[in-house]
Amino acid sequence: MNTKPDDIHRLLKKAVKSQIDIGTKEIIINRNSAKLQINKCDGQTDVLNVASEAELFNQINTSTLGEPEFDSLEAHYDKICNCQKCPLGKTRNKFVYGVGNPHADLVFIGEGPGRDEDLKGEPFVGRAGKLLDKILEAIKFTRDDIYILNMVKCRPPENRDPLPEEMEACSPYLIEQLRLIKPKLICLLGRVAAQRLLDTKTPLGKLRGTFHNFMGAEVLVTYHPAALLRFQAYKRDTWEDMQKLKARYDEVTR
Numbered sequence: 228m229n230t231k232p233d234d235i236h237r238l239l240k241k242a243v244k245s246q247i248d249i250g251t252k253e254i255i256i257n258r259n260s261a262k263l264q265i266n267k268c269d270g271q272t273d274v275l276n277v278a279s280e281a282e283l284f285n286q287i288n289t290s291t292l293g294e295p296e297f298d299s300l301e302a303h304y305d306k307i308c309n310c311q312k313c314p315l316g317k318t319r320n321k322f323v324y325g326v327g328n329p330h331a332d333l334v335f336i337g338e339g340p341g342r343d344e345d346l347k348g349e350p351f352v353g354r355a356g357k358l359l360d361k362i363l364e365a366i367k368f369t370r371d372d373i374y375i376l377n378m379v380k381c382r383p384p385e386n387r388d389p390l391p392e393e394m395e396a397c398s399p400y401l402i403e404q405l406r407l408i409k410p411k412l413i414c415l416l417g418r419v420a421a422q423r424l425l426d427t428k429t430p431l432g433k434l435r436g437t438f439h440n441f442m443g444a445e446v447l448v449t450y451h452p453a454a455l456l457r458f459q460a461y462k463r464d465t466w467e468d469m470q471k472l473k474a475r476y477d478e479v480t481r
């Protein structure tokens with residue numbers, strides 16, 4: 228991630244806020260000595276060497292902060308499934324937590340539940356979900372091999388994009404899920420998830436093709452299956468992305 232100096236303050240604020248949301252007690256940043264000290268709720272302290280300011284956001288949000296607050300996805304789900312932290316909680320039918328292998332090396336992240344997902348309580352079950360299943364099948368995966376989740380757990384009305392403040396409210400849940408699953412690879416589906424998680428305004432087309440980093444996992448960006456249903460022209464690029472993803476998966480899980 229290339230971070231301009233002007234962005235550091237904003238990134239830090241965001242990262243620190245997400246840690247406060249999940250209960251971290253204290254974070255001390257000493258830029259002169261390039262050290263980051265994190266005093267955790269369990270009384271333990273982590274001191275990180277920060278090679279560059281650009282690493283700070285990733286560092287703060289990685290497992291170096293200690294064990295996840297929850298010991299399983301089930302316990303985490305039980306705690307948050309009645310969430311009303313943002314307005315989407317009031318209009319949802321079902322809370323859509325995520326589905327798949329809780330120890331998956333590969334996680335797919337979309338932007339938010341649609342109508343079918345909201346009714347069923349499961350991500351990617353509509354037309355776009357069926358297409359995702361076909362894509363997975365083409366690279367020899369099933370839903371049991373991977374984990375699928377979204378940036379927000381509740382459906383935005385009329386399938387609009389989730390708002391930045393809604394993703395902000397929901398992001399501690401996503402981070403806790405990733406800490407529990409500990410994937411080696413993440414595939415971001417679509418512009419909304421990609422720009423939000425990678426904290427960039429770079430167009431999706433330019434984010435594709437190279438691996439990024441988030442919370443220690445390698446991240447590949449591709450088109451959302453719903454976009455493929457509308458624009459056939461994206462299929463070829465998506466196929467290339469999936470082949471790249473599968474090749475890297477085979478390497479890192481060897």
Ligand code: SF4
Nearest residue numbers: 310313316380381397
């Ligand atoms: S979208 Fe996330 S933050 Fe908003 S109510 Fe649903 S679970 Fe809570």
